[in-house]
Amino acid sequence: MPVPDLSGVPPWAEFNDLKNKINDIVAKYNNLLVNLDSLNVVSLTADHIDTGTLDANVVTIRSDLTAGAFIQINGSGMLINNGSYNTFTADINGFVTMTGALIQSQTGYPRVVMDPASQLFGAYQSVSSYVAITPIGNAASSPEVSINSTAGRISIFQQSTQSAILSTGSLVFYTNDDFDFRFLNIAGSLNVPFSRVVDFGGLGTSLLQQLSSKAESGINTDSAGPFNGGIPIGTELMVNGGGTVTWVGIAAHSHTQN
Structure with a gap:
């Protein structure tokens, strides 16, 4: 509402003129307080404002912080600036962007x-x-x-x-969750179950199977023989100086593997 007309009393006013003017001022003052709006307020200074809703489309709320930083709320949204760039923005669509935020x-x-x-x-x-x-x-x-x-x-x-x-400790790779030794364990040295190292080149066998089929150092071979050595067993052989011997072949035997 506009500011009411509060004109004074005429010169040489009588008592009734003063009484009527006071009643008029009181009535207009009461009406002004009841219907106070933005047309009547040019500047407002207060230590706090108690309100249900403060329309940020009409006013700008701003708090200046140290080193040029500030917080601001207005009709364009909400903005927090650290003095160098915006660390938080909420635009008119409610879309939020945070930069450098913990x-x-x-x-x-x-x-x-x-x-x-x-x-x-x-x-x-x-x-x-x-x-x-x-x-x-x-x-x-x-x-x-x-x-x-x-x-x-x-x-x-x-x-x-x-x-x-x-x-910093042992590194173990498990192939499944049943913990049945299907793993690769690296602990200072590489610990690999040979039964889990499988040849993908076509044999389809594990390293343990292939090593088991190889000769083992220090173990005697299986006994084999006898062998004729290229001479039929029972052959009569001449002896230097006279006489003969009968060739009985090479007896069955084994060898120690190196």
Whole structure:
């Protein structure tokens, strides 16, 4: 509503003129307070405003922070700026963009963390047990996936032109979940069950089967013979100086393998 006309009393006003003017002013003052709106307010200074809804399409709410940072809400949405760039925006369609934000499911454990300052992504069971993806890891200054626990640490990363797996403890690869020795165990040396090393070249046999069919050093061969040595057994042979002997062949025997 517009500001009411509050003209004064005429010169040499009588008592009734004063009484009527006061009643008129009181009536207009009451009406003004009851119907106070934006037409009557040019500037407002207050330590707090109690309201149900504050229309940000009409006013701009802004809080200036340190180093040029600020928070602002107006008809274009919500904006948080760190003094250099917008870290949070919510546009008129409700679409939210966050840049350089620390996001975590909770302050305790277990928790999921997205942290641009250190790890890109981490899932923590405790401060020492977690799975993490880091843009620059410790192993080779390359992107890294690491699994940490009280048992040790394993990292998967790119090293030069090759992919690498680094483990502080034994590294075991299981082919299924029944734990029936179908695994590859690397613990200082390479421990491989020969029965699980299978030839894919066409034989279809394991390394254990092929080694078992080979000669073993220090073990005697099976006994074989007798052999004629190229001379029929029973042949009479002349002896130098006279007389003869009968050729009985080479008796059955074995050899020690080296």
